[in-house]
Amino acid sequence: MASREHRLVFKNIDVRGYTRDIACYQKHGGYEVLKKGLAMGGGAIRDEVKKSQLRGRGGAGFPTGTKWSFIDPAKATKPIYLICNADESEPGTFKDRQIIHKDPHQLLEGMILSCFANGVKLAYLYIRCEFTEGWKIMEKALEEARAAGFLGKNILKTGYDLEIYVHRGAGAYICGEETGLIESLEGKRAYPRIKPPYFPAVLGLYMCPTIVNNVETLCNVKHIVEMGGEAYAKIGRPNNTGTRLLCVSGDVVKPGYYEFPVGALTLGQLINDVCGGIRNGNRLKAVIPGGSSAKVLKAGEVYKIKEKGSDGKMLEKEVGLEDLRLDFDTLAAAGSMAGSGGVIVMDHTRDMVECLANISAFYAHESCGQCTPCREGVLWLKKILGRIAEGHGREDDPALLKEVADKIAGRTICAFGEAAAWPVQSFISKFKAEFSARIARNGSASRHDTISLLH
Amino acid sequence: MNPWNHDVAKDELDLVDVQVDGVWLKMPKGLNVVEVAHRSKKFIPHYCYHPKLSVVGNCRMCLFEMGTPKMNADRSPVLGQDGKPEIAWMPRPQIGCATGVTQGMGIRTDSPLVKDCRNGVMEFLLINHPLDCPICDQAGECKLQEYSVEYGTGTSRFVEEKVKKPKNVDLGERIVLDDERCILCSRCVRFSSEVMKDDVLGFVNRGSHSTLTAYPGKRFDNAYSLNTVDLCPVGALTSKDFRFQMRVWFLKETKSICTSCGTGCSTTIGSREGKVHRLTPRENEAVNSAWMCDYGRLNFHYLDSKDRLHRPLLKAVGEQFPGTWADAIHRAAEGLGKVKPEEIAVVASGRLTNEELFVLKRLVGELGVTRVDMVPHSGQADNFLRSGDGNPNGRGAELLGLSSGGRKFSSWGAEIVSGKIRALLVLGGEDVVAAGIPASALQKLDVLLFSGILGNETSRLAHVVLPSAATAEKTGSMVNVHGRLQRMTRAIAAPGEAREDWLILRDLREACTGGNSLHSVEDVWKAMATEVPQFAGLSWAKIGDLGIQLEAGSKAMATVAT
């Protein structure tokens, strides 16, 4: 049996009688950790976060302590900003929604602690506008926090000033990219910036040092300050510490959001034990483990994973799909990623061509259009897949799709290129036969076939 | 003038070792890789990068293979047998425009990875690009064409429907936009915003449907708008004036300078078979960087105006008749000979070259004429390139002692009326009627001589009209308002029997005074260099294509009494 849920961040979510007002939050110990943190001092908080080995929960999994260490509040000559990335838009992901709508003060407490730790005086909460209730909830929570003296000037009489404002997005997935978000916050089109030189830690919001953190990450900061970094690091596995909010959708009996220690669960345990297995008695066919940008994993696959054995030596194991531990390193070793924690499950009745066509259409719509490979290539991928799905596929299409995707990944300004390319590369590679069969069944070369004229 | 100059490093003397395609070189630290390649005689293709605009890195054409020095545990570099750092090559390519070189960096401009990157970008740029080459002005100087040949595949495997966008958009007074051709490099947007400080252009929609535009109802009419046509790597932005006029590969390119105001931007004259088809700016950091104003750029159509003077004219029985040069010069000299030197006034012109003014100086000196001046013209100054001084060689006239800035000229109208001045020689096509001497006064003159390129009120009253050559039709030098000596080269022949002013003045001088020591432009130069302190030690060759800055603040006092 899989380990039980470890509801740390989700502690108050869906708890009977728990309401999102500050009074309820405080009744459950809310803002006590803030007091503790203020007394500890910013440097101590940063140390704890480093010790905790917390990795970003937005999708990239970048160590938070390291990200914060790029900024030195003591030496800063410009103001430092912090932005909470509440633009949750990665398909398959719906964890931040729960926190924002049901336990907003937890996010605020974590955010205020993080701002304090990094010498931030002005912070923004960039929230997707489709959370039509959520932004109002956050505004109300901010008002309550201000009224209670946890925000604003001279917080709890420590002399620390901090103001946080809510900023609503307007329907662009690319605002989830930290530099795209910053451009959007500055009032421009959300064009991600080139790095170098525009690393947010150096030239971020208004060209000042800026930290962008995900909602779940900031909530974890609160818990780290509460229990200490070392204790936090004991949850989960080395280098994959703490808990993970997992979102499961698609063809399972019990889709939903769950919280487990990182790596405490295998994919099989998640799908079968926690989510009740594949619905309608169907069989598993494919699963995307970390939001639609993550490479797809196929049922029946076996991966070669290198792991440190108990004797400290690296050994290579063969691990089947369902035995993959849900942590950052294992999923990366299996050729995919933990990403945003959005697990999308597809059963044997699903047509992989159409699934990929759907995903590609998403990326084509969301491309900001700034750089050549993504702007032109991602729409091309969508058009090819649409054509195949409509029954006009060509024999060379799978190879063409792969080549186009290969010329996008690694060549773009931001990771959107990889995000759009990886699904195509992985679906084509792992379900080649299905694509070819679909094309052979329905495709017929048009009279003006430029490819066949060459051969 | 420009907010950026990426082609110059912060400290040109702070050098680092860089390996470019296997060869170790020394380059200034921080210089971007596109410029480093250029200085190493390698070429990294690019679209969106421009040394005078902000770096955005969106075209991805300048991707190169980068390497960094392998490091020991103590952060010291691992050295190879040649004593230079060993390089670890990164699998992920980097953009050259945004990468500044550091110690031990490796650059590959030609590896299989780089070739694949360029091939990919070319393919992507062409899939939605319309097949407009046969009707597109950019053909022949189109970076899409050129890089496609160098780095592309040559065949298309795109069989989908292309994205459609507006074509033939009337973007502004002087510019047409074709959105389908646009590769969204954003050079025009950045130019308007950063150099012109005028955010009039932008992109609407998103992704592959992104489209360049101005706000509906607003026009792109900035005084420097045509620079975006130069900047545009493709035929998206085209000049209404030049559209469909001439294929660029037929154009002969001649280096010259603009003479529409005192700034003297460096230009390139594009001409074919004796007709000028366009002017484009020539890069000169000391004067105009890479830009010129729209007015100056388009100010060449007067060259084939119907008012152009083609033949010498002589007045007889109240009308002007065409005559020969010999007759015209003879009549002019005869006329001047009939009056006393103190009765002669000469309108030198700030539009004449230094060489022409020098010959004039000889002439007035030998005649003993003291009334010499220039007609001031005011230009429309802006905070950028256009000067408030409308004369392209006012400084030259001053240096040669032929100008008091119009102070003397202002009294000549009255002196003509009173009979003190009986002969007037007008050069440079100046219209002295427009400058304030009424036609009735001119009619009182015994002798009115006119040399210029276009007929005007003054020329129509003249006893002798000597048709002269325009800027594009002569070789000579001028000094701009900032004291920079620059040269222009003849691109086309003057029409009909019109001749360069220096030849006219040479012959006139010989006819008037017999002086004939100056037989060529070189002779003129040699003489000028010895007589004009600012020109001491200079030669035609030394001026070069970009000109020379003369010493600021000093003026030669000419030997001609003022």
Place this chain on the structure above:
Amino acid sequence: MSTALEVGTENCAGPETGEITPALEKQATELISRYPVSARSAVMPLLHLWQETFGYVGPRGVEWIAQKLSLQEIQVLELVTFYPWFRQKPYGKFHFRVCRTLPCALGGAGKTFAALQKLMGLKPGTHEGAMVSADGRFSLEYSECLASCGTAPVVLCNDNFHEKVDDKKAAELVGGCS
């Protein structure tokens, strides 16, 4: 969860030709004050404010906002056309957005969309941008992932969020629009 629908856009005063009230000006000023470093950051909040007041952002909104923030109009229009939430023409009194990204597609979003389309009397056509019913009561468009994949398929009606919207529930939603 109640199925009674509120007209989500509060105080929607109607067409852009409506009055710019002192209250609106005051709200705008407050929003701008949240960005002490650069007023330009207030473009998006002002666009939201304008759209919520007048139902859409037309030239008048673009020009008002540009003038307020000392921008050129194109700099505002760039954003209206970049961000799908903003629309340049009026939509229906009840505007429906159906998520079409993978998990919702797997959950039957296509059927939900078709059902809504039929219920609203909308003719099938291209699905870029919204379809608006002839009487102006309804409009319908697809949206991308709305971050509630576990309760697919999901629908936004104005500001109201609805989960597990199959065609039966779709009928209830449309029926509840008064």
